[in-house]
Amino acid sequence: MSAADLNLLQRPNDRLRRRRLVNLGMEVLAWLAAAIAVAILGIVVWSVAKKGAGALNLDLFTKSQANASLFGGPVRQGLANAFVGTLIVVGLATLMALPFGILIAIYVNEFAPRAIKSLVGLTLDVLAGVPAIVIGIFVFSLIVVAHGQSAYAGGFALAVIMLPFVARATIEVLALVPNSLREAALGVGAPRWRVTLGVVLPQTIGGVLTGATLAVARVAGETAPLLYTCSLVAQGTHWNPSQPLQTIPVAIFELSESASTDDQALAWAGALVLILFILFASLGARWLATRSRRKMLGAVR
């Protein structure tokens, strides 16, 4: 660098000063945007925690909801029936969506011609964007009109919502499996299905579980489809999926409209548990994802 250039660098320079100022301003704006996102989550969690903490005790998990308006309202009640119901409904949804989603992903990534591949991809994106309430009405007209409400119907509605998430996530991890691995397996004379089941799919278990966990977290809080399909519930804790079962989001929805402050506190406690569940599920999914990615990249090199 010549001496003249050095002079230019050392001289106080208006343009440089202005650029630094603009840079600083933009950095602050970007930082603020990020901070606001974190703050919103913080405020939501904090306010839910504050209002729900009062009802957060062992009874919440061991006792069922009682109908306050009929019996004058017991002093302490819980949401055990809703937790059981959510467990069953979401479990059913996962049982339906997971194998189906994995099969879609295997077809799309391993066997489908390019045109069908992008068509199915587009379909999945559109399906993921369909409002939950529309899926609720759809399942209502498909199942509930003829057979009445049940945990099966609720599970089916949630499965429709889960499906594109599970399929998408699985397609993404399948695409990460290096082709050299498929060639290696084909090279020893293995048929395609053995290659897919024996070599490709085991590589993706972590990623598939991640996608499934995120999908579970996503549908665990869905309310609208369940209102149509699984909301007219009997009192007490039930395990029979051919009946409609109470679920956490529907319980929150109903309790929050109650005049009783006990009920409202119960709704907040349910909301807190739901948020914590989703938080831990997402963290778990993240941990699984980094773990399986590391494993997979180790396979390439």
Next chain:
Amino acid sequence: MSSTIEAAVRVETKRQPLPPRERLEQVFDVQDLTAIYGSKAALKDVSMEVYKNLVTAVIGPSGCGKSTFIRCLNRMNDLVPSFRQTGTIRYHGQDIGARDVDPVAVRRTIGMVFQRPNPFPKSIYDNVAWGLKVLGMKDDLSERVERALTQAALWDEVRDRLKASALGLSGGQQQRLCIARAIAVEPDVVLMDEPASALDPIATQKIEQLLHELKQEYTFVIVTHNMQQAARVADMTAFFSISRGEEGERWGELIEYDETEKIFTAPSDKRTEDYVTGRFG
């Protein structure tokens, strides 16, 4: 004859002269093979034979279609959607390019080792055993695994850690594991697509030694762009080169195919001589 040719020949190990070609058993008989990706020909009009229990090297500059050629020999190109081929490839007299031939059956008898070591992310043992299990060769599984690893000169290095992940092996060990995996299922032919190009000289030397020992049992076709390697390991050598059309299109062509010694000492084509003496490529 230039000194470069002599240098190339000197590194070659002492070899027995080959019997006349009519007396060798043909494994592959390739006639007018043209390989096309999309609308672009990667390889045009290749005709050559591959003989049993010999090492046949395919050499040539990058882009001359060497890899495409050997991937045609076990239908590996089937995986590429836009690929098609014309001409015939007879394997012991049977046309394996035909539509009704099961590519899986072809790959069972014609194994492959790839450019970069690609062990399965399974244990060392399972890497070799997986193919055996898939093909139903489940009797004496452990013995078969041990035999394959021994043949691939890897047994002594891994016998104490068969359950360990194959990904923990060095690159050279991984490649020998891939060779063990390929020969465990008792193929007739083993195709090798630049098997040593990602390896250091010592690992390369081990693999070349393997070829010498294993060719009693198998037929090898090896792609390499290392001419010394071809000179060292191959009995027959095919030289491929790039041809250019009038409109600038490029395709690979078989220029000359002969005994390795002839290719490196007295090539009959000027292009072969230019390549093996280092004037081109």
